[in-house]
Amino acid sequence: MNETYFITQSNIIRKHAVMRNEKVELNNEIFVNFAAFIKALYKKEAISYPKFYKMDNLSKLGFLGAEMLLKDTAFLDRYRKEEIGIVIMNSSSSLDTDMAYNETIKDKSNYFPSPSVFVYTLPNILIGEICIRHKIKGENAFLISEKFDPVKVIESVKLLLDNDHAQACLCGWVEVLGNKFESVLFLVEKEKTIKEFNPAHEYSPFTIESLTQFYQNK
Amino acid sequence: MRPVYIAGDNIITSLGLTTPEVIRKVESGIIGFQKYEDHSLTPIPVPLSLVDTNLLTAKFREILNVRHPEMREEHFTRLEKMFIVSIHDAVKKIETDLYGSNSLLVISSTKGNIDLLEEGKKDFPDPSRIYLWKMADAINSFFGFVNRPVVISNACISGVLALSSAARMVDAGLYNHIVVAGGDLLSEFVISGFLSFQALSPEPCKPFDINRNGLSLGEGCGTIVISSEIKKSTLITISGSAITNDANHISGPSRTGEELAIAIGNALKEAGLKPDEVSFVSAHGTATLYNDEMESKALGIAGLQDIPVNSFKGYWGHTLGAAGLIESIATIRSMESNLLFRSAGFNEPGVPVSLNVIRENVHTPVQNCLKIASGFGGCNAAIVFRKM
Numbered sequence: 001m002n003e004t005y006f007i008t009q010s011n012i013i014r015k016h017a018v019m020r021n022e023k024v025e026l027n028n029e030i031f032v033n034f035a036a037f038i039k040a041l042y043k044k045e046a047i048s049y050p051k052f053y054k055m056d057n058l059s060k061l062g063f064l065g066a067e068m069l070l071k072d073t074a075f076l077d078r079y080r081k082e083e084i085g086i087v088i089m090n091s092s093s094s095l096d097t098d099m100a101y102n103e104t105i106k107d108k109s110n111y112f113p114s115p116s117v118f119v120y121t122l123p124n125i126l127i128g129e130i131c132i133r134h135k136i137k138g139e140n141a142f143l144i145s146e147k148f149d150p151v152k153v154i155e156s157v158k159l160l161l162d163n164d165h166a167q168a169c170l171c172g173w174v175e176v177l178g179n180k181f182e183s184v185l186f187l188v189e190k191e192k193t194i195k196e197f198n199p200a201h202e203y204s205p206f207t208i209e210s211l212t213q214f215y216q217n218k
Numbered sequence: 219m220r221p222v223y224i225a226g227d228n229i230i231t232s233l234g235l236t237t238p239e240v241i242r243k244v245e246s247g248i249i250g251f252q253k254y255e256d257h258s259l260t261p262i263p264v265p266l267s268l269v270d271t272n273l274l275t276a277k278f279r280e281i282l283n284v285r286h287p288e289m290r291e292e293h294f295t296r297l298e299k300m301f302i303v304s305i306h307d308a309v310k311k312i313e314t315d316l317y318g319s320n321s322l323l324v325i326s327s328t329k330g331n332i333d334l335l336e337e338g339k340k341d342f343p344d345p346s347r348i349y350l351w352k353m354a355d356a357i358n359s360f361f362g363f364v365n366r367p368v369v370i371s372n373a374c375i376s377g378v379l380a381l382s383s384a385a386r387m388v389d390a391g392l393y394n395h396i397v398v399a400g401g402d403l404l405s406e407f408v409i410s411g412f413l414s415f416q417a418l419s420p421e422p423c424k425p426f427d428i429n430r431n432g433l434s435l436g437e438g439c440g441t442i443v444i445s446s447e448i449k450k451s452t453l454i455t456i457s458g459s460a461i462t463n464d465a466n467h468i469s470g471p472s473r474t475g476e477e478l479a480i481a482i483g484n485a486l487k488e489a490g491l492k493p494d495e496v497s498f499v500s501a502h503g504t505a506t507l508y509n510d511e512m513e514s515k516a517l518g519i520a521g522l523q524d525i526p527v528n529s530f531k532g533y534w535g536h537t538l539g540a541a542g543l544i545e546s547i548a549t550i551r552s553m554e555s556n557l558l559f560r561s562a563g564f565n566e567p568g569v570p571v572s573l574n575v576i577r578e579n580v581h582t583p584v585q586n587c588l589k590i591a592s593g594f595g596g597c598n599a600a601i602v603f604r605k606m
Contacts, residue, residue: 093350093371102335105410118411119469124372128595131465137477139461140597144350144369159386
């Protein structure tokens with residue numbers, strides 16, 4: 001586990017700021033609720049992907065995080081689709097959707113369990129959505145942790161990269177519970193990739209210090 | 219590569235609370251389903267494989283008295299009791315310290331304590347145990363592991379993924395011993411969801427059979443202790459594993475089986491095995507129309523269509539986050555006793571690629587085995603066990 005890898009892109013989506021490679025892309029002073037926020041961000045990114053509207057909140061957030069992370073990069077062209085791994089962590093798993101689904105079965109006189117809600121009561125559906133969108137077919141893992149845990153994220157990603165289970169990874173933290181949410185995602189690669197799209201962009205080493213610094217950049 | 223040995227295990231299902239108990243019943247062809255009409259669990263009667271609550275509680279009390287007489291039974295959920303009984307049994311014959319800085323607990327579960335959302339569970343003293351990490355912390359501190367646990371929740375491949383991740387951690391030298399435990403409960407939440415998908419069979423499931431009509435759900439827990447040092451008399455190692463994603467559909471499997479075949483190919487390659495060196499495949503075999511179809515295609519692509527295969531789900535159903543572990547342990551038992559088990563519920567072939575589904579228990583040398591799993595979100599997993 002001595003190899004050093006590089007964070008080649010980063011993306012942070014929080015209530016009041018959306019950042020890409022440490023630059024603020026959106027300053028959001030007025031926050032109403034998650035639904036309005038995520039819809040506005042989807043519009044701003046000018047993505048056309050009708051399936052987005054069917055997703056639950058966790059998938060919507062992580063999906064947009066991945067879109068912004070991969071935008072204007074040649075990341076997906078550099079690797080075979082089987083070589084890209086995805087490792088995502090959060091605290092409340094799919095609890096946000098679990099509670100919504102539970103409402104549909106609680107009252108026997110108003111009982112309407114729906115398969116399209118039930119399927120999102122698994123956190124790794126988010127990974128599935130990202131894979132479908134970008135045709136990524138490599139290793140997946142969804143981890144649950146009280147807080148963003150850079151040590152465990154690095155451990156999981158390094159186990160993939162060190163042993164060639166993957167050549168590059170999309171990894172990070174995507175958490176949603178009601179109106180509390182946060183997405184912090186990274187692309188990690190073995191080499192410093194070509195700086196064609198952002199010549200001024202610095203590459204951070206994939207270390208606990210860098211991840212902590214990115215995460216704390218509020 | 220550092221060897222990763224199987225050092226201990228436990229299975230809890232409707233068939234019993236220990237591996238020997240469960241395997242004895244499998245050997246005699248006993249299956250664990252009952253048709254339940256309990257409306258707090260399911261709106262329509264379906265066959266379910268449920269763990270006996272009285273036996274579980276009695277066993278849990280015994281362990282509580284020995285390990286933590288100061289703690290109270292009401293402070294643990296039904297699933298936590300299952301995890302604790304399972305882990306206690308899996309570690310009890312091991313004399314090495316499993317809780318120190320060289321050790322780790324890995325927990326696999328899809329829904330954890332989801333039953334805490336039910337009205338009837340509102341008085342549970344610690345509602346925050348609905349969080350998987352909080353449940354894992356409670357189990358972790360019950361046994362006194364010094365490291366915080368790793369929790370994996372990746373749909374129906376959770377168990378195989380947890381075992382694969384743990385084996386890679388031991389291989390990389392991060393830990394010497396890892397206790398990997400997977401568990402899930404049957405609750406109204408889970409049963410109503412599968413019913414809404416119209417995925418449940420009205421009769422006990424029939425994996426790979428022409429008349430299969432959906433899956434049957436089961437609950438349970440499985441624990442495997444892996445180690446770089448501790449060995450049992452029959453040496454069995456984890457020699458390779460791989461995970462892939464279909465990138466096709468969130469709730470339906472790949473049409474071609476190509477991505478599961480890639481996982482199988484990568485796992486065999488890492489283990490240094492050719493397809494014809496595999497003695498047995500423990501399939502996912504949920505008995506839904508599409509899963510079994512896809513798996514047969516994947517096994518065909520991987521060159522494994524002639525290798526004896528079964529699905530253990532015919533005995534105790536789909537145990538979700540526990541499935542990968544429980545079915546791996548049953549596979550390890552086949553390796554230890556050179557006995558392959560018939561695929562319960564199977565009569566007439568009904569998948570597009572003809573497979574060698576096991577019809578009768580058979581004594582035969584069992585050397586290298588493959589366990590596979592697939593799940594919602596398009597995920598696939600494969601892991602290879604070798605007898606040294």
